[in-house]
Amino acid sequence: MKKITKLWIKKIIFAVIILLSLETIYILGYWSGHSGNPSLLIPSEIIKLEANKPSGVNFTTFWEAWNKLKEKSVQEVDNKKMEEGAISGMLVSTGDPYTVYFTKEENDRFRQDIGGEFSGIGIEIVEKNGLPTVVAPLPDTPAEKAGFKPNDIILEVDGAKTSDIGFDETINRIRGVEGSKVTIKIQREGVADPLNIDVVRAVITVKSVEWSVKESGGKKIEYIKIRQFGDDTDSLFDSAASDVIKNNPDGVILDLRNDPGGYLETAVNLASYFIKDGVILTEKGRDNNAKEYRSTGKGTLKNYKVAVLVNTGSASASEILTGALKDRLGSEIIGEKTFGKGSVQELIDLSDGSAVKITVAKWFTPSGKQINGEGLTPDISVAADENTQADEQLDRTLQYFVNGK
Numbered sequence: 001m002k003k004i005t006k007l008w009i010k011k012i013i014f015a016v017i018i019l020l021s022l023e024t025i026y027i028l029g030y031w032s033g034h035s036g037n038p039s040l041l042i043p044s045e046i047i048k049l050e051a052n053k054p055s056g057v058n059f060t061t062f063w064e065a066w067n068k069l070k071e072k073s074v075q076e077v078d079n080k081k082m083e084e085g086a087i088s089g090m091l092v093s094t095g096d097p098y099t100v101y102f103t104k105e106e107n108d109r110f111r112q113d114i115g116g117e118f119s120g121i122g123i124e125i126v127e128k129n130g131l132p133t134v135v136a137p138l139p140d141t142p143a144e145k146a147g148f149k150p151n152d153i154i155l156e157v158d159g160a161k162t163s164d165i166g167f168d169e170t171i172n173r174i175r176g177v178e179g180s181k182v183t184i185k186i187q188r189e190g191v192a193d194p195l196n197i198d199v200v201r202a203v204i205t206v207k208s209v210e211w212s213v214k215e216s217g218g219k220k221i222e223y224i225k226i227r228q229f230g231d232d233t234d235s236l237f238d239s240a241a242s243d244v245i246k247n248n249p250d251g252v253i254l255d256l257r258n259d260p261g262g263y264l265e266t267a268v269n270l271a272s273y274f275i276k277d278g279v280i281l282t283e284k285g286r287d288n289n290a291k292e293y294r295s296t297g298k299g300t301l302k303n304y305k306v307a308v309l310v311n312t313g314s315a316s317a318s319e320i321l322t323g324a325l326k327d328r329l330g331s332e333i334i335g336e337k338t339f340g341k342g343s344v345q346e347l348i349d350l351s352d353g354s355a356v357k358i359t360v361a362k363w364f365t366p367s368g369k370q371i372n373g374e375g376l377t378p379d380i381s382v383a384a385d386e387n388t389q390a391d392e393q394l395d396r397t398l399q400y401f402v403n404g405k
Contacts, residue, residue: 062086084354088168096359097127098345104353106168109175120175121182122204123148124260124313127167131155134186135339136258136313138206139227146199148186150258150313150339155194156185176201208262209236213247217402222249222304223394226270229262229317234269241273241300251305251401254321257335257393261316264293264344264363271324272296274306274331280324282368283344285361306331309397310378315339322376323365333378334397342371 069077088101102110122141125132134152137143154162157173165173174182180201185194209232211224222244226233244252261267271280276299283291308322308331319338325331344361362372382396 091356098343099359100357102355102357107353107355119178119201119203121199121201125154132162132167132170135260135315139258141204142199142202146197149188152186152188154184155187158183178203208233209240211240211243213249214398216398219250219401221398221401222247222252223255224252225255226259228259229266233266237270244301244304251307253307253309253397255309256314256318256322257309257311258313259318261318264317267317267320268293269296271321272298273301274325275328276302278328279366281320282364283361307397307400308333309335309393310338311336312339315341319371319376320363323369323371327366332380332400333376334380334400335378335382335393337377338375340371340373340375
């Protein structure tokens, strides 16, 4: 076996340990701190590590492939990229588009996104059927103004095929310097030919909750727009709730259109403003044991009539809130069928600053309805008309409060 420097020993062992089990990460720290100055990774050390592997896993083949790639590839290979690729492939093998690996840079970017500020075009995408697919453009961002729609499939970014560059690189290429232009080719359902959309990048600052009072037919309605369930959502929604109490409106509209979701706990907290006690959602993990998330007991808005406005871009935490209000209060759902992301992800930081985001459970509404892959069907279906400047869905929601139907 060829000599390998101490740095690469650590990197290789790190990759092996990740592949063995996430819980064994701590072994690396202990081993590297007590290993002296080895210059050769001998087979006996691999054997010791393999003694802890899951049954039925043959890492001999893994190392065979690793060494053959290093030895034979005409392309320059990078050990760190190989390590990251191995971890990423392991997670992709689950077949779950929401179980993914984040490099340190991607992890930092994800946390910036959920924090409400980032540079790019303002779009939420997931990998679906092997291709990057739009969940929703964020409101008042270059992506929304350029005309992106939920379920658009991104085929190319500046001429590079996404099927060639992969999901992570697609995101990297969409991001860029403020003021620069990116050309994105999409395939849209119902449109025969792909569309090219030019977008100018900007610094995206997203205030997750905004509110105002709307008047219609002699009724006063509090309108609360929730863009995502992020770091600032709890505090902003508390201010919105105070505004509701001050104005004492005839009803409340929760607009969750194009809200891709966020923190599960935030969805529970927001539902608790309307639901004084009881179940908000039920979660089932790999052991299929049910865990109930119950109201945190606020109930400050429990006496107000609520309508929830949704569309195909309403996903995850948006669907949790919608499902809870529907099942527990009978709140009217208005708009279009929701996205159908009824699973819970846990973001786990790894020792080098990277992270794994793993689907750990599926959730169900209080009545037991599964959302994953199905979505929520509105009580009053209203499609948005792209040929008008009017907001038909919001207008219909206001009409519901005026006419009671």
